[in-house]
Amino acid sequence: MIDTHCHLLDESYNNDRREVIERAFAEGITKIIEISVEPSLWQNSVELCKKYSNIFCSFGIHPHDAERYTDYIHLISDEKVVAVGECGLDYHRDSFDKKIQAEIFEKQLEIAKKFNKPVIVHSREAEEDSYNILSRYKDLKGVIHCFSSTPGYAEKFLSLGFYLGIDCPVTYPKADNLKKVVKQVPIERILLETDAPYLPPQKFRGKRNEPSYIKYIAEEIAKIKNIPIDAVSEITDNNAKNLFGI
Ligand SMILES: [Zn+2]
Structure with missing residues (x-):
């Protein structure tokens, strides 16, 4: 299994990062994509x-940090850098300026285009605007990270050629909508x-998440799709x- 989205440099791993990584590989995770959105830690990600x-x-640059955007073009051409993001729009809290978010999102879509990299899109309660922006970048491919919207929007993003990222919330008993999406979307x-470290599976709610828990997502998808x-x-x-x- 491949964990295509986690934040291994989060400070919650400062005491046992190596154990967390080794546990993941020991449990059959073959590859991990580290999502590096904190400029002060970019060099650590490279290392x-x-x-x-x-x-x-x-x-x-995450939409919450749009106002303190820093350029990372110099890091992108390294062979271990496989994507741009996460970047996007987050309207969950109104304290963040939507116009600046859109501007910084597009700036990063341009980087993805220029370097021919897929884009990892963070879209929370902002699906219509995310869809409209992405539909202007026809050649871009990517993933809608931690998809949490309706089956209708799932269809719309699929029609743009995007993948949907499914995270541990699919294991929550009340996640009827997300389970519906998983049932509908082709595997x-x-x-x-x-x-990780955010959004742990049901079994570890309230605790720290880690890449080795990816099996709980796979298990739930297998159950929903009956495969x-x-x-x-x-x-x-x-x-x-x-x-x-x-
Ligand atoms: Zn993330």
Whole structure:
């Protein structure tokens, strides 16, 4: 299995980062994409990727940090950098200026275009605007990270050629809407992502998430789609390889 989205440099791993990474590889995770959105840690991400051949990296500025955008073009051409993002729009809290978010989102879509990289899109309660912006970038491919919207928007993003990232919330008992989305979307368009240390699976709610918990997402998808868990890992691995070239 490939964890296509986690934040290994988060400070919650400062005491046991190596154990967390080794546990993931010991439990059958073959590759990890580290999502690096904190400029002060960008250099650490580069070093992490140098240290582990199976850890890859994506650089971006999260919509909450749009106002303190810093350029990362100099980092993108490294062979371990497989994507741009996460970047996008987040309207969950109104304290962030929508216009600036859109501007910084597009700036990063331009980087993805220029370097021919897929884009990892963060879209929270902003689907219509995210869709409208992305539909102007016809050649871009990518993933809608931690998809949390309706089956209708799932269709719309699929029609743009995007994959949907499915995270641990799919294991929550009340996630009826997300389970519906998973049922409807072809497995060939789904990526597994933990978003660790955030959003732990039901079994560990309130605790820290980590890449080795990705099996709980695969298990739930297998249950919803009534297919073997091996098929879920094999096909979603292929999806990750196709999109990120890893
Ligand atoms: Zn994330």
